[in-house]
Amino acid sequence: MDPRTSAQDVMRCDLCETAVVQMHCDTCLVNLCTACVGKHMISDESKDHKVVKFQARKSTPLYPECKSHNKDRCEMYCNQCDIPVCLTCLASKQHLGHELSKILQVVGEKKDIIIKEKNELNETIYPTYQDIVSDVQNRMSQLEKEYGDLSTAITKHGEDWHREIDKLLMKLKAEVDEMKNTQLQTLQKHLDEISKKMSDIKDEINSMETVTDTNDLSKLFSVTSNVHTYRNLPHKIMPSLPKFIPGKTHGEELSKMFGALSSSSLTSDKHGYSMKTPQKSPEAGSSPPVKQLLDEPETVTNIDTGYFKLYNVACLSDEEIWTSGTGSTMKLFSINQGSRLKSIRTKSGNMPSNIAVTKSGDLVYTDYNGRTVNIVKNEKIEEVIRLQNWEPKGVCSTSSGDLLVIMDSDDNTQSKVVRYSGSTEKKSIQFDDKGKPLYSPSSFCLRYVTENKNQDICVSDDVANAVVVVNQSGKLRFRYTGHTPAPKNQSFSPQGITTDSQSHIPTADSNNDCVHIIDQDGQFLCYIDCGLSYPLGLCTDANDNLFVAQLRNKQVKKIRYLL
Template sequence: MNPRTSAQDVIRCDLCKIAVVQMHCTRCLANLCKVCGEEHISTNESKDHKIVKFQARKSTLLYPGCTTHDKEQCEMFCKKCDIPVCISCLGSNQHLGHALIKVLQVVGEKKDTILRERNEIKDKIYPTFQEIAYDKQTKMSQLKKDYGDLSTAITEHGEDWHREIDKLVKTLKAEVAEMKNTQLQTLQKQLDEINKKISDIKDDINLFEMALDTNDLSKLFSVTSNIKTYKTSSQQIMTYLPTFIPNKLPEELNKLFGALSASSLTSDQQGNKMKTTQKSQEAISSPPVKELLDEPENVTTINTDYTNLYNVACLSDEEIWTKGDDNNMKLYSINQGSLLSLKKLFNFNITRGSRLKSITTKSGYKPTDIAVTKSGDLVFMDYIDRTVIILQKEKFEEVIKLQNWRPYSVCSTSSGDLLVLLDSDDAKQAKVVHYSGSTEKQTIQFDDHGKPLYSPGGYYRYITENKNLDICVSDSVARAVVIVNQAGKLRFKYTGYTSVQKNKPFSPRGIATDSISHILTADYNNGCVHLIDQDGQFLRYIDCGLNGPWGLCTDTNDNLLVAQCMHRQVKKIKYLQRNLSVC
């Protein structure tokens, strides 16, 4: 007979084994006398005991059923197998030699675990998720507002355009009306004069008829003819209607109107960060409309007077800045023919490859890189003097002065800011810094694992911004092109493409991008340019007889300009077809 369920037996305290039971711990399932109940709590303070009167306890315990023997209850627990067992299991010798305890003894440990996990969920995890949910709801509300403001800004900008176009249309129509009225008034005046002449001619005809019928010779001799006057005044006055010659809409109207930057979703939970960069709206709404030519074409070659030529930057489709191995930066024309504004400015005829002017650094040190800003100003790096300098209206302006760091390469962003690749003075670190004027907006130096993105202290590293706002750096030391997104997160590294003809080690130099986010990098060792897409997929080599290609840039028509180092020439290469119609 079970002493716990028999009403005929006196139930004793589980601890002292003497006193009659008065209390019950629902936490440990222990029957206790009043004295042992207090001791039970004080000696096990770490546990959340719940002491009730013995009569208020749950009178029936439901033991777990045995999974092996039907209708058997497991009142024992095998510590080695970590499972409840029944009497039949014990009799089958399956647990012979194993440490066995009562199931009730395991209950306390199990409840400890459940209690600990419940408290963690209740006190930490649940409030954390509530905060996250509240934060997400707040961000969603703010996001809806911000996107509403963004749409409103686009609409207002569009309305500005419409107003300006309406003004232009109104002005042109007013000019048309004025021209029409002027010509109509002139023709009306001429018509009035002609009608008067017609009336005079009718009078003369009647006079002639009368003279022919008269016998009065004096009247006959008094008739005079005005025929010479009529012949002279009958000359036809010609009118010419003005012609409206509409300008062709720009091939990329979105460049003039404006564009959206790349959007991103960032998830940050308990220190784990994950960044997903989405395609920009511009990339989604403006599919590529250019295709690769079957074979790239060398359009023209510009000769320079450097000993070695390293960098080229487009000022316009007709002019390029160049840099060699001295402290001079020189502006050259590209195409043969006259450029009137430049002829007036410099007072000499322009021929293919003629030098327009030369700029010498004030410090006397040779610059490491050059670029042209969005506003058309020349910017260059003075590595020794630790400065970034812009040439504005023929005057040098020191926009960035560094300490403990030296600028090596630079590019101008679509927003008009500067991206500068820097080396530390000890040549042990390298980083990219985004500057707005002289203010640092962002620093990019390490990947998500804390490893450096760029090789420090080495030569031949150049930087550019892609149309999708990725930041592209050619790193000849690492023999790689490193691409990070606008937030500075590593997207991929391109380490070259090997073919039978191009099997020397990949040696990237200059880097450029085009209007459809292709990335181009000069491969000095293999005498070619690698063309890859915005996700790092190799597309083709561009050769065109290149020898020692170094600096790169593209013009507004996506022509590639390549500075050949030892040949001291810039080649202009066409590699894309003209814009195709898009349905």
């Protein structure tokens, strides 16, 4: 596991790699045990090592080295020369008469600027690009429809003509297709450029977040903002459709009699888009309130499901949950009463691999044997997706109404997450930036996927014993491989995965009979250990109550873990 992409807590000494960490060098950013402190101090006597307790790490400012006087640290800043300076610089009178500031003051001002620009990227620029993408996609869809109408008009007009004009008919339709393809290609190129900028903006946001949390001032000064380049919004491309002008059926040259197409065009209006103004959600009115983790999670209720083995749970509301397990029946239970309200049998009679509930309250389930994803509307089952050579396993419904499906190839050599809008595949996520697989294929029928509030895609990879989190575009953000010591000192075995209003990522650990709570960046927060019995499926309701499907006792446990 590469520690740079692993988010689990490093609790071992960086020198001996065996003893528990107790100290930290703020100068070198190295974790140490007490026995290795002396060895580290003499490893490089040219440095002024600031060794503090591990809990107080990053408390000492790491001043940048002077570019003119090696090994000297700069604690002042020359406003006239716009550079950090050390005491030797000041003594040499190079900055005599110049206005000086304490470097920590300058750092504070620079952090404020970075935070302000990061907020602008997050709240204004990136949402504007999202709107632009939606606008271009809508124009492309409308273009497809109108060009289809155009082709239909030509076909109907051609029905009045004799067989000898078929070649002319085909020629004109080919011209329509050529015009359409030219305009669509132009719009697609425009869309790709916008999507690339959006990815760059997200990368810059992540970079800024990393820098503002560090105490390495050199890294802070190395940040170069590109916000000004993103303020210049892309031009709006406006396709102009040709018109079909029917000709008379007698008395003129054949091609003129049948009709001709006017020319098409694409215009670019650089003033077509305006920057999105940040607005509060009419439903929420503000950001979700900050909730703290309870010191001791509380079991609210247990619901007996009657399955031989219980695998999955999905919240329909604060009062009802869907469940699935062995057999082909999915059951709806009242949370407060613990009684069964409804049962739905899968269309094929196969056991559902996973279940989810859409924003509109419809039940979705995967049939890995039948290779289908299905939706239940008014107790009628509709097949939404049918796969070839792939088995759908985990499924979740996203904030946009799309479906995320994790699937394995029939030969169990590949695994990927695919985003669907209805039955249309929008994006496939399978490899990292180096072309290596993000997910391990599994022969087990149960797999779990969810979308976080920040639109990260979270997958529990039980083969690799890791939670794999990528951003919306599919770029790897981190892998979480567990935390030690675990309640039962067993290896991390991630199963069900869900999220809450705080963007926490609860993950069931079947080996240790507990649930791990990590934050949106993969940092371990706590365990939930409430006498669970082989936890598998997870979900949360609107009030951040956690529901755990337990394999062994066939119960769904409702747990309160946030204040």
